Amino acid sequence: xxxTERARRSDFEAIAAxxxxxxxxxxxxxxxxxxxxxxxxxxxxxxxxxxIDDANVLACVKNGVNVxxxxxxxxxxxxxxxxxxxxxxxxTLQAMRHTEAIVMEMLRVGRQGIVxxxxxxxxxxxxxxxxxxxxxxxxxxxxxxxxPNVHLCTIHDFEAFCVSxxxxxxxxxxxxxxxxxxxMPNLFGSLAVFRFEKLK
Amino acid sequence: MGAVRAQKMRFDAPLAFxxxxxxxxxELAFETYGTLNADKSNAVLVCHALNASHHVAGWYEAxxxxxxxxxxxxxxxxxxxxxxxxxxxxxxxxxxxxSTGPASPNPATxxxxxxxxxxxxxxxxxxxxxxxxDQLGIQRFxxxxxxxxxxxxxxxxTLSYPDxxxxxxxxxxxPRLSAQNIAFNEVARQAITTDPxxxxxxxxxxxxxxxRGLRLARMIGHITYLSDDAMMxxxxxxxxxxxxxxHFGVDFEVESYLRYQGDKFAEYFDANTYLLITRAxxxxxxxxxxxxxxxxxxxxxxxxxxxxxFTSDWRFSPERSREIVKALLDNRADVxxxxxxAPHGHDAFLLEDPRYHALVRAWFDNxxxxx
Numbered sequence: 001x002x003x004t005e006r007a008r009r010s011d012f013e014a015i016a017a018x019x020x021x022x023x024x025x026x027x028x029x030x031x032x033x034x035x036x037x038x039x040x041x042x043x044x045x046x047x048x049x050x051x052i053d054d055a056n057v058l059a060c061v062k063n064g065v066n067v068x069x070x071x072x073x074x075x076x077x078x079x080x081x082x083x084x085x086x087x088x089x090x091x092t093l094q095a096m097r098h099t100e101a102i103v104m105e106m107l108r109v110g111r112q113g114i115v116x117x118x119x120x121x122x123x124x125x126x127x128x129x130x131x132x133x134x135x136x137x138x139x140x141x142x143x144x145x146x147x148p149n150v151h152l153c154t155i156h157d158f159e160a161f162c163v164s165x166x167x168x169x170x171x172x173x174x175x176x177x178x179x180x181x182x183x184m185p186n187l188f189g190s191l192a193v194f195r196f197e198k199l200k
Numbered sequence: 201m202g203a204v205r206a207q208k209m210r211f212d213a214p215l216a217f218x219x220x221x222x223x224x225x226x227e228l229a230f231e232t233y234g235t236l237n238a239d240k241s242n243a244v245l246v247c248h249a250l251n252a253s254h255h256v257a258g259w260y261e262a263x264x265x266x267x268x269x270x271x272x273x274x275x276x277x278x279x280x281x282x283x284x285x286x287x288x289x290x291x292x293x294x295x296x297x298x299s300t301g302p303a304s305p306n307p308a309t310x311x312x313x314x315x316x317x318x319x320x321x322x323x324x325x326x327x328x329x330x331x332x333x334d335q336l337g338i339q340r341f342x343x344x345x346x347x348x349x350x351x352x353x354x355x356x357x358t359l360s361y362p363d364x365x366x367x368x369x370x371x372x373x374x375p376r377l378s379a380q381n382i383a384f385n386e387v388a389r390q391a392i393t394t395d396p397x398x399x400x401x402x403x404x405x406x407x408x409x410x411x412r413g414l415r416l417a418r419m420i421g422h423i424t425y426l427s428d429d430a431m432m433x434x435x436x437x438x439x440x441x442x443x444x445x446x447h448f449g450v451d452f453e454v455e456s457y458l459r460y461q462g463d464k465f466a467e468y469f470d471a472n473t474y475l476l477i478t479r480a481x482x483x484x485x486x487x488x489x490x491x492x493x494x495x496x497x498x499x500x501x502x503x504x505x506x507x508x509x510f511t512s513d514w515r516f517s518p519e520r521s522r523e524i525v526k527a528l529l530d531n532r533a534d535v536x537x538x539x540x541x542a543p544h545g546h547d548a549f550l551l552e553d554p555r556y557h558a559l560v561r562a563w564f565d566n567x568x569x570x571x
Contacts, residue, residue, distance in 0.1 A: 060536065064566050069537055083529070
């Protein structure tokens with residue numbers, strides 16, 4: 001297992017820890033479907049992925065994961081309100097154009113939402129900005145001109161977003177290299193995992 | 201695939217149609233490719249759409265140019281690999297390629313059924329296909345697969361025989377026809393039934409064929425299989441001669457193409473079969489018995505589904521496939537859905553698009569891994 005795979009696996013483990021066994025899961029921007037495959041094996045979930053990219057849809061089929069090819073930017077019109085236990089957006093939030101809309105859609109379709117995203121407040125990122133350059137790192141491996149990430153945020157930003165959008169945070173896990181970070185997570189955490197629900 | 205041979209199976213047990221009509225005996229024309237494995241678990245049924253047949257892949261020794269209609273999909277090393285799977289193609293009842301149909305002699309009268317051939321439904325076809333499977337010793341298909349009307353049969357299999365189909369592969373499908381779809385079918389049928397050579401469906405005894413009607417039916421159908429862009433790309437406004445002729449003969453390339461397709465079709469296709477098949481399309485509606493609730497209708501299905509649509513298909517648009525996907529999601533069925541960005545319209549399901557074929561290949565690879 002290389003560093004990227006290890007980082008990915010820790011992301012999977014952090015999400016799986018939040019998911020009740022046997023739950024129904026919708027994974028938005030599911031990529032190659034390996035998270036769903038992991039949740040299927042570890043948590044016996046009933047899972048579906050949503051993915052726009054042809055190569056990823058093919059990868060999901062190869063991995064034996066249910067996948068629905070659809071454009072998340074157009075919302076989740078094909079999914080009924082409250083039809084899933086969890087709607088997951090793993091490492092995709094920062095690449096969405098309609099970020100606000102998709103989080104609200106997650107909470108319409110799912111009882112709970114789970115997001116993971118690279119923390120832009122991580123010290124490495126801050127240091128690179130201080131040095132006058134856009135951050136490039138393991139969790140943000142792109143140059144400013146070729147990045148799919150258009151809505152990067154910090155852990156504090158996301159928490160403020162939840163407050164202003166009547167979202168209750170149920171759990172937060174912050175990781176760096178797969179290890180939990182409890183001390184000053186917005187500075188020392190590179191990856192954030194949030195589980196949340198809509199305030200009634 | 202190489203040279204293949206068509207076979208026939210005779211059935212002497214009467215078949216009751218949904219309409220109430222009964223066929224006392226009938227024959228089905230079929231072809232098989234590959235080898236049925238010892239535990240008979242590798243069989244795949246391929247269902248045909250409007251104008252195709254049991255001749256799915258390969259060619260005939262005597263007719264090397266007569267290549268199966270899905271030969272790019274099915275064969276050794278193809279996405280549906282006949283080195284691994286035992287593939288069965290059947291000409292549906294009411295057809296005109298060897299199975300009992302309107303042109304077959306009615307044993308009670310000795311003359312062709314003609315107008316007396318029962319109106320047949322997708323459900324009836326599936327029952328007949330299941331009887332063929334019984335005879336071939338296939339209890340459960342690894343997959344039932346089809347495009348368009350063939351995909352409707354695959355869906356129906358999962359409802360009529362939930363335990364006899366492990367996977368359904370439904371390409372360019374719709375859960376039921378729209379009013380516009382039925383309207384096009386009705387124009388095609390009117391073209392046939394108003395042809396003076398139709399004789400109320402009993403044209404055989406007059407030794408004529410309603411070719412003008414068939415030709416028109418084919419022309420209108422063909423337009424709905426292609427996208428506007430694909431037609432523009434293929435024909436544009438190209439003229440047959442150097443300049444416009446100021447007449448009503450063929451000026452444009454597209455007119456010439458449609459006439460050619462129509463003429464060719466009228467040579468080999470049976471007019472009554474065309475009526476029957478378009479009617480089977482019109483009547484297909486699994487949600488009819490559940491008050492229009494497709495989710496409830498699909499609750500009987502136990503299969504895993506692969507569904508694909510094509511963005512430029514306006515006959516059965518991606519929205520129509522998504523209705524089925526939604527119904528399957530509501531039942532928490534295993535389903536994968538691909539929306540393929542292809543310019544060719546409905547006909548794309550018959551063409552060789554690398555993304556589409558890669559998905560079907562991957563799907564069958566997984567099925568093979570479970571055998």
